[in-house]
Structures are given as C-alpha cells and as structure tokens.
Amino acid sequence: MATLTHSMDTAPSDSQTRLLEIADFDLVVRSYQRRIYRTLLGRLRDPDLADNLTQETFIRAYEKRASYRGESSLVVWLTRIAINLSLDHYRNRRANFWRNLVGMDGDDGQDGYAEVVAAHSSDPLASPERAAAARQELEQVWKVVGKLSEKQRSVFLLHFVEGMTLQEVAEVMGLHLGSIKTHLTRALKVVRGKKPAPRIEAPA
C-alpha cells in the first residue's frame, strides 16, 4: 500500500487513471483518506467537518472520475476537490452567519480547536508527560496556524506540511504561481512573528 501511495504521489500514470475506472475505488480511498483528512483538518480545524468533507471528496471524485485525465497526480486532483468543498463550506458558513444574525438557526461558529487538542491529550497509551508535551506542541502549532487567513493557511500547509511543489499548490488552489509565492511569504512572516497577524479572517 505504501508503495502504491508513494508512486501515486509523484507522477500521474495510466494506472492512476485506470484506478478511477475500475471497480476497486476502495483502493483510492484507502490510499488517500489520511492525507485528505489531514489537509482538511489543517484548513478547517474541525475534526467532524474534516471527516464529512473527506467522505464527500471521495464521492465527488467517484462521480467526476470521467473528468480526470491524468494531467496532474491523483493526490493533486483529490486535494483540489477537497479544497473546493471546504471553500463551499466557508461560503455556506458565511451565509449562516447572516442567518444567525437575523435569528435563524445555523452553526455555532466554533472551530474544533479545543476538540482536537482534547482528543489528543487523552491517549491512554501515552505517558502523562508525553501526552502533556504533545498537547502543548499541538496547541502552539494550532495557534500559529490560526493566525493565518484561510487562504494563507491552505497554501502554507499544502507546501510546508504536505510537501507539495509551488506549481501543485497553484493548481490545487486555482491561483497563479505569483499569488502562491506572495501568500507563502506573508504566511511565513506571520508564523515567524515578523508580521502582525491579519485582523480579518477572510474566507478563501
């Protein structure tokens, strides 16, 4: 499985396009679900939502498998679907904000930060010291990521954590290479504390 995942990450091939055509779509899900979930979690900071959108990503991929021509690697294609779904979510959340404002029901607007930290501080196998250290580490990183705008966060995590090339990030985000470079530069400045955090969390 690891070999398959690795080969799929690097370059598109006939076997990748074939995978979307053959019945064994499970293999695609098994190979990429962790990565897509991690990307969505980093972007959304909500484990439940990341789980839902990960499922949705694969369902969309299956529905649109005919449109996959193998121009980009499968992981880039899947990540783009995931990012688009999260963009839709932000748009809906923005609409929900206005609904809440006029008294209609919507989501509570809380991100899953506390939930993620709590979930990983109660590992029964970890020693109390190790769990505390992991929690502290996660808390700090989460705070740093939280300083970035949605777009900066996505670009930053895709390149810095997921190891995508700038070109791949541009493809996933649907932005020009120049914009990607600008977002990355700003994001790293914020993360390193060289620039004040943006005041408005503009939806990507």
Place this chain on the structure above:
Amino acid sequence: MKIHLDELELMQAAPASAELDPRVKLHLAACDECRAALNQVSTLRIRMNDAMALAADQPDEFWHRQQAAVRTRIAAAQREPVRASRGMLAALGAAGLATALLAGTVVWNVNHRSNDPLAVAAHAAHAAQTPQGNATPGTVNQTRAGSVLYNSGTNAADSDHEMLVAIEQELDGGAPDALSPAMGLVSEVRKAQAATSVRLKKSSKQ
C-alpha cells in the same frame, strides 16, 4: 550590502532532503543570520508536521468507518439514477397513454358527431336560425340540443344538407332504377332532418 535569504528561499531550503541552490549554499556558509533563520524554519516545519500528524491521527476504526461510509454513499448514489430513470419512464408512459386516450376521444367525438345525421340536422336547424358568420372557423359550437359540433370552417351541416338536396334533384330528374334505394335513403334522411328542425323550433319558441 549583504542580501539575505527571503521567506521563499528559506522554505525551499527547510526540508532536510532539499537540494540547495549553489548560491544559497554559498550564502548560508557565510551568513550566521540566515543559518539561524533556516534552522528556525526547519524546526518549525518538523514541529508542524508532527503536530498535524498527531491531530489527524485516528484509530483504525475511524478509517474503516470512513471507507464504509464512502462505499455506502457511492452505492446509494449509483442506485439513485436507476430509480429516477424508472420513475421517469413510468411518468412518460402514463403521459403518453393519457395523451393517446385524449386524442382518441377527441377524434372519436368529432367523427361520431359529424356522422350522426341527427346531430347534423340539429346543427343545420340551428345554423338556419342564426345569421351566417357567427360561427368562427375552427371553434367548437354548442347547439341548443346540447350536443357539441366541431365547426371546420365551411359549415359541415350546411354542405351536407346541400349535398342531399342536390342528390335528390338529380334522382328526381330521371334516375336509373338501380339508384332507387339511394333515393329512399335520401328521403328518409330529409324527413328526419325536417322533423328535428320542427322540434327544435318548437322548443326554442317555448
């Protein structure tokens, strides 16, 4: 003036496996500040990777449940279009049947009524009472007897009546014996026509 590495260059150089540009390598060898910055960014990258891996770490059950959910939803989505097309076919079939029935009824009504001598006669009587031009071509006229006649433009009842008169005149003017049954039929039709006409006139006066 010494030009330091920018953020992008630091990020590109951060992974341990990164192949550094010779110019960047040369600069790092000579610049403590950039070396420290690269060290900071590299550490940050490792910490973020570990933290994200930790945040996304889930037990096997979570991934199995996710796979099963995707499988179920895809299977459901595959069934959905089949159900939709069956429903659509049923609706189309029902609509086709209804259209055929309606068309058949209309055709039967028009044919049946226009062939019915009594209806023709009633309409002829009605037409005789109403001024010409009241009937608009292509409309459905309601007679006093309550029957519905389709007006095809040239008043069908009038032309039938004229045809009967013409046939009678032809036969009166020396028709062969072989046509005597036809002669009798025409007389019968005309009598029926006249009787209906009188009945309608009486009912309209009342």
